[in-house]
Amino acid sequence: MLLGSIEAGGTKFVCAVGDQNYQVKQSVTFPTTDPATTIQKSIEFFQQFSNLSAIGIASFGPIEIRRSAPNYGFVTSTPKPGWKDIDFVGPIQQALNVPVYWTTDVNGSAYGEWVAYQQAGQALDSLVYYTVGTGIGAGIVNDGHFIGSQGHPELGHVYVKRHPNDADFTGICPFHNDCLEGLASGPTFKARLGIAGQNVPLSNPTWDIIAYYVAQALIQTTLAFRPAKIIIGGGVSSESFLKKVRQQFKELLNDYIEVGRLEDYIVMPKVANNGSATLGDFALAAKELENNY
Amino acid sequence: MLLGSIEAGGTKFVCAVGDQNYQVKQSVTFPTTDPATTIQKSIEFFQQFSNLSAIGIASFGPIEIRRSAPNYGFVTSTPKPGWKDIDFVGPIQQALNVPVYWTTDVNGSAYGEWVAYQQAGQALDSLVYYTVGTGIGAGIVNDGHFIGSQGHPELGHVYVKRHPNDADFTGICPFHNDCLEGLASGPTFKARLGIAGQNVPLSNPTWDIIAYYVAQALIQTTLAFRPAKIIIGGGVSSESFLKKVRQQFKELLNDYIEVGRLEDYIVMPKVANNGSATLGDFALAAKELENNY
Numbered sequence: 001m002l003l004g005s006i007e008a009g010g011t012k013f014v015c016a017v018g019d020q021n022y023q024v025k026q027s028v029t030f031p032t033t034d035p036a037t038t039i040q041k042s043i044e045f046f047q048q049f050s051n052l053s054a055i056g057i058a059s060f061g062p063i064e065i066r067r068s069a070p071n072y073g074f075v076t077s078t079p080k081p082g083w084k085d086i087d088f089v090g091p092i093q094q095a096l097n098v099p100v101y102w103t104t105d106v107n108g109s110a111y112g113e114w115v116a117y118q119q120a121g122q123a124l125d126s127l128v129y130y131t132v133g134t135g136i137g138a139g140i141v142n143d144g145h146f147i148g149s150q151g152h153p154e155l156g157h158v159y160v161k162r163h164p165n166d167a168d169f170t171g172i173c174p175f176h177n178d179c180l181e182g183l184a185s186g187p188t189f190k191a192r193l194g195i196a197g198q199n200v201p202l203s204n205p206t207w208d209i210i211a212y213y214v215a216q217a218l219i220q221t222t223l224a225f226r227p228a229k230i231i232i233g234g235g236v237s238s239e240s241f242l243k244k245v246r247q248q249f250k251e252l253l254n255d256y257i258e259v260g261r262l263e264d265y266i267v268m269p270k271v272a273n274n275g276s277a278t279l280g281d282f283a284l285a286a287k288e289l290e291n292n293y
Numbered sequence: 294m295l296l297g298s299i300e301a302g303g304t305k306f307v308c309a310v311g312d313q314n315y316q317v318k319q320s321v322t323f324p325t326t327d328p329a330t331t332i333q334k335s336i337e338f339f340q341q342f343s344n345l346s347a348i349g350i351a352s353f354g355p356i357e358i359r360r361s362a363p364n365y366g367f368v369t370s371t372p373k374p375g376w377k378d379i380d381f382v383g384p385i386q387q388a389l390n391v392p393v394y395w396t397t398d399v400n401g402s403a404y405g406e407w408v409a410y411q412q413a414g415q416a417l418d419s420l421v422y423y424t425v426g427t428g429i430g431a432g433i434v435n436d437g438h439f440i441g442s443q444g445h446p447e448l449g450h451v452y453v454k455r456h457p458n459d460a461d462f463t464g465i466c467p468f469h470n471d472c473l474e475g476l477a478s479g480p481t482f483k484a485r486l487g488i489a490g491q492n493v494p495l496s497n498p499t500w501d502i503i504a505y506y507v508a509q510a511l512i513q514t515t516l517a518f519r520p521a522k523i524i525i526g527g528g529v530s531s532e533s534f535l536k537k538v539r540q541q542f543k544e545l546l547n548d549y550i551e552v553g554r555l556e557d558y559i560v561m562p563k564v565a566n567n568g569s570a571t572l573g574d575f576a577l578a579a580k581e582l583e584n585n586y
Contacts, residue, residue, distance in 0.1 A: 062550065077549075126443070140517075147435075150419070150519040157549055158516055159454040159509045161471070175549050178454070216452045223451055224433075224517050226443040256370075256450055256468050257355065 003289075004046050004055035004098070005281030008088070009105060010080055010134060013038055014278065015045040017052065022115070022282040024275075035075075035086045043095045054099040054289040056281030058108020059088060060135075065103060065152055073102050079174055101288035103139075104152045105277060106131050109269070110139030111146075112280030113231050116270040124228040128221045129269075129276070130155070132214060133234030136181040140225060147225070156181035160216040163209045184213035186236050202240050208248075211241065215248035218266060222259060233269045233276060242266055296582075297339050297348035297391070298574030301381070302398060303373055303427060306331055307571065308338040310345065315408070315575040317568075328368075328379045336388040347392040347582040349574030351401020352381060353428075358396060358445055366395050372467055394581035396432075397445045398570060399424050402562070403432030404439075405573030406524050409563040417521040421514045422562075422569070423448070425507055426527030429474040433518060440518070449474035453509040456502045477506035479529050495533050501541075504534065508541035511559060515552060526562045526569060535559055 002025065007014040009032060016027035028045050032038050046052055061078060064071045073089025089102050103111075110129035117124050126142040136156035140147040147153060157179045166183070172191050173182030182188070189197035192206055200206060218230055232242060246262040259265045269276050295318065300307040302325060309320035321338050325331050339345055354371060357364045366382025382395050396404075403422035410417050419435040429449035433440040440446060450472045459476070465484050466475030475481070482490035485499055493499060511523055525535060539555040552558045562569050 142440075147440075147517070148519045150521060151550060153519065154516040154550060158513045159545065161452040161454060175547050176545070220451045220513055221517070223447040224440070224514070226441045226446065228443060252452065252469070254468050257444060257447060 001053045002049050002051050003282040003285040004049075004052055004096075005108075005278045005285065006042050006055065006057040006059075006092075007105065007108065007277040007281065008032070008038075008057060008059040010060045010078075013042060015042050016278050016281075017046070017049055018278070018282045020286070022279055022286075024278060027278070032080075034082050035088075039088065039091050043092065046096055052096065052098055054101070054285040054292075055092065055096065056101045056103075056108065056284035056288070057088065057092070058103055058105045058277045058281050061104050061152065062154065063088075063102070063104060063152070065148075066150070073100075099285070099288045099292045101281070101284035103146065103284065104137070106137040106139035107141075107146050107152060108139070108280040108284070109233055109276035110141045110231075110280065111284055112271055112276035112278065113269060114141045114144070115279055115283045116276070117229075120270070126225060126227040127229045127231060128218075128225060128227045129231045129233065130214075130217065131234035132184065132232060132236040133186050136185050136217070136234075138217075138221065140221070140227070142225065142227075155217065155221065156185070158217065158220060160184075160213050163212045165205065166209045180213055180217055184210045184217075184236075186234075197236060202244075207241065208244055210236065211244035212248050215245050215252055218245065218249055219252050222253070222257070226257075229264070230266050231269055231276075232266065233274070237268060239268055242268060294346045295342050295344050296575045296578040297342075297345055297389075298571045298578065299335050299348065299350045299352075299385075300398065300401065300570040300574065301325070301331075301350060301352040303353045303371075306335060308335050309571050309574075310339070310342055311571070311575045313579070315572055315579075317571060320571070325373075327375050328381075332381065332384050336385065339389055345389065345391055347394070347578040347585075348385065348389065349394045349396075349401065349577035349581070350381065350385070351396055351398045351570045351574050354397050354445065355447065356381075356395070356397060356445070358441075359443070366393075392578075392581045392585045394574075394577040396439065396577065397430070399430040399432035400434075400439050400445060401432070401570035401573040401577070402526055403434045403524075403569075403573065404577055405564055405569035405571065406562060407434045407437070408572055408576045409569070410522075413563070419518060419520040420522045420524060421511075421518060421520045422524045422526065423507075423510065424527035425477065425503075425525060425529040426479050429478050429510070429527075431510075431514065433514070433520070435518065435520075448510065448514065449478070451510065451513060453477075453506050456505045458498065459502045473506055473510055477503045477510075477529075479527075490529060495537075500534065501537055503529065504537035505541045508538050508545055511538065511542050512545050515546070515550070519550075522557070523559050524562055525559065526567070530561060532561055535561060
């Protein structure tokens, strides 16, 4: 028996098959182009395996996750050209004829981290997973279940208090200008400094500004969900960046509630090499399979 | 059989007994003074009723809600003089010897609204209840359960984007200065204008500033929980105020996700005369009783 995973990002797709212990057996990565081509490539990858039992898909979005909705399984109002209102689950299920679990990219990663902590004998009762990269989003697992029944969280688009040294930046979110994603996603480095984030040294104060906004997002989810742990993935995240985030978080929370040691509370992903979503997808595929029998 | 309710506010206590249909049979209101006196008064009210079966308590906080904690049932880090680290559930349970359900004031109200919609044949799968009054807080019910296992939400203390015409106000939260509560709670009217909120006409632009902050809080919980409904109680709330909030919410969300008609989404409490918490307490008392048998 093999389990399948599609990590469908706005830039690239990662398709993988794994065994019952969620060990990756084979994987392929290709750029996200138009929907027909990209979905067909995914199908062809999985058609190599006759013993594929189920697939988990963690997709960029927004997506429709309510199974009762007529457009369940669609990518919906994404600004990504060509992908608005595209049926994703339909063609996959039709071509491969296996159960599919469909969720957001960040939910997939959140679930992968949930499983990784369980596998390590450190099971958590709840966690929040943020990605801070091209965009910002969060997935939340509480007692094994995702938060969000009417729809998935969209925590990149909340508003935050402006950093005093960032007052003139208008923000880059096409919907909201200066929401969290508009102020703190990776591309804001280029918008502010004319240089891509990966080339901006950590000593540049823009990193402190970004950390200030990310810390406020973590305050929000801390006060809303009281999670056991917050995990920060995505291209902007690093152990050095998280040091800055923890420091700002500490000042902003001002010991109002107890969250334990910040080094244990705000952390990098446990799964190495951006593998959280693939692990999560395998586990969600296995869950879907179980629910189908 | 009678069910009991204590709505323990920072200013006043409302104790009530109700029947199995959650109809109030008798109630009493008295000011919140020192803990010993106030808790004793509550006990004496309930001692009149020999057929009391269980009590629900909805308390100001922060409070300890984890049943495994050594200080379960305590009011914990409240700034309210005399009430820090006070055992509330212990003396009630000892004197009255009935099962007690213990939660926050806003959780009690949230649960009461949940029950009221059920009773009206309009059951919701999830709701958020905000109080905007002396303080700001929120309770969240999802599929009949409260959000927050490590502790209860503290959604009054998130940070928000500053209104351009409010840039110089420092905020009044003793912990965070300009968090949501520090910028938008009832007492901020007096801090800004020297006049109590109830005497400030709705035409005063301070109302728009407060509505702008409350709308941002609603954006946060909308994007985090995707609830079916958001209910706003507390002394600052009114149908006219909510008109302003809806308008700001619409502009800030900019149709990013679908929440339905705003007049149905952002609403005043369904239970009349601030009765949400009492109704919720009765229902939670009944639930506790059921779990004890």
